Amino acid sequence: MSDYLIRATGFGGHVRAFAARTTEVVEEIRRRHDMWNTASAAMGRTLTVSAMMGAMLKGEEHLSIKIKGGGPIGQIVAEANAKGEVRAYVTNPHVHFELNDKGKLDVSRAVGTEGFLYVVKDLGLREPYQGSSPIVSGEIGEDFTYYFAVSEQTPSAVGVGVLVNPEDRAVIAAGGFIIQLLPGTPDEVIEKIEQHVAKLPQVSRLIGEGLSPEQILERVLEDVKVLSRQEIVFKCTCSEQKIRDILHGLGKEELTSMIEEQGEAEVHCHFCNQRYHFDKPALQDIASKIE
Structure with a gap:
C-alpha cells in the first residue's frame, strides 16, 4: 500500500478531517539519515502533520514547520505542499531512549518542552503567513492540537504515530489524522468525537494492523464522506x-x-x-x- 492522505467530512458536514498513511516516506527519510528510533518517531509525527496541513493548501502554496523544544534532538524541520510532496530532517538523528511509562517511544524527552512550534505558509501573497505556539508536551500531536486552537482559532484533534522495529530501526507504520470542528458544530457531536478519540488505540498500531486512512476516520467520525485522495511522496528540491x-x-x-x-x-x-x-x-x- 502506497502512502496517501484523504480529505473528508463527518457528522453531516459539521467537521472536516484529514487522515494519512506515511510509512514509506518516513522510512525513506529515516534510511537517508540513519535515524535512531526515537528521532524517527519525532520526525515521522511532524512530517505526517505537515503532509495533512499541506492538503489544506492549494495550487503552488507550501508550508514549513519548525519545532524547537530544547531537547537533544535539536530542531525538527518539515516541509510540504498542496501536491503531497514532503521532506523533513532533524538536527541530531542519533537520538534514542528507553520506552516511556506508557510503553511508547519517549518522543517528549527527545523533543523537549521548553520552546515553540512555528508554521510558515507561503500562500502566494506579499508576506507569508506565520503562526506559532508554545510546546505543551513534546509529543507532537498534542502540540499541534494546541497550535490549531491558539494560532489558527480552529478547535482540532490531532493524532499521529510512528511504529519502529526495535531490531533494525526500520519504520513499520506511520500516519495520523486531524479532525477540525467547523463553526456551529453541535455539542453532542463534539462529545461523541471526544469519546471516540479517547477510545482510539495508538494510530501507529492501527496502521500497523493494516487499517487504511479511511478506516481510521471511521473509528473517530460518523457519516464519513471522502472528498479527495492524494498520494504522499518524498521530494527534495535540491539539485x-x-x-x-x-x-x-x-x-x-x-x-x-x-x-x-x-x-x-x-x-x-x-x-x-x-x-x-x-x-x-x-x-x-x-x-x-x-x-
Missing part, C-alpha cells in the same frame, strides 16, 4: 544546478578567494542528506561565467 546557481551568486571575488584558499567546495543538503562536491576545475568553470 546540482541549484547549488551551481548559489555558488555563481557568491560573485567572482568571493568564489576566486574560495578557489585559492580551499581549492574545492562541498555543499550538504540537510533534507535529503545529499552532498554536492565541486573540485577546483568545476569552481573555475563557474567563476569564468560570472560577468
Whole structure:
C-alpha cells in the first residue's frame, strides 16, 4: 500500500478531517539519515502533520514547520505542499531512549518542552503567513492540537504515530489524522468525537494492523464522506544546478578567494542528506561565467 492522505467530512458536514498513511516516506527519510528510533518517531509525527496541513493548501502554496523544544534532538524541520510532496530532517538523528511509562517511544524527552512550534505558509501573497505556539508536551500531536486552537482559532484533534522495529530501526507504520470542528458544530457531536478519540488505540498500531486512512476516520467520525485522495511522496528540491546557481551568486571575488584558499567546495543538503562536491576545475568553470 502506497502512502496517501484523504480529505473528508463527518457528522453531516459539521467537521472536516484529514487522515494519512506515511510509512514509506518516513522510512525513506529515516534510511537517508540513519535515524535512531526515537528521532524517527519525532520526525515521522511532524512530517505526517505537515503532509495533512499541506492538503489544506492549494495550487503552488507550501508550508514549513519548525519545532524547537530544547531537547537533544535539536530542531525538527518539515516541509510540504498542496501536491503531497514532503521532506523533513532533524538536527541530531542519533537520538534514542528507553520506552516511556506508557510503553511508547519517549518522543517528549527527545523533543523537549521548553520552546515553540512555528508554521510558515507561503500562500502566494506579499508576506507569508506565520503562526506559532508554545510546546505543551513534546509529543507532537498534542502540540499541534494546541497550535490549531491558539494560532489558527480552529478547535482540532490531532493524532499521529510512528511504529519502529526495535531490531533494525526500520519504520513499520506511520500516519495520523486531524479532525477540525467547523463553526456551529453541535455539542453532542463534539462529545461523541471526544469519546471516540479517547477510545482510539495508538494510530501507529492501527496502521500497523493494516487499517487504511479511511478506516481510521471511521473509528473517530460518523457519516464519513471522502472528498479527495492524494498520494504522499518524498521530494527534495535540491539539485546540482541549484547549488551551481548559489555558488555563481557568491560573485567572482568571493568564489576566486574560495578557489585559492580551499581549492574545492562541498555543499550538504540537510533534507535529503545529499552532498554536492565541486573540485577546483568545476569552481573555475563557474567563476569564468560570472560577468
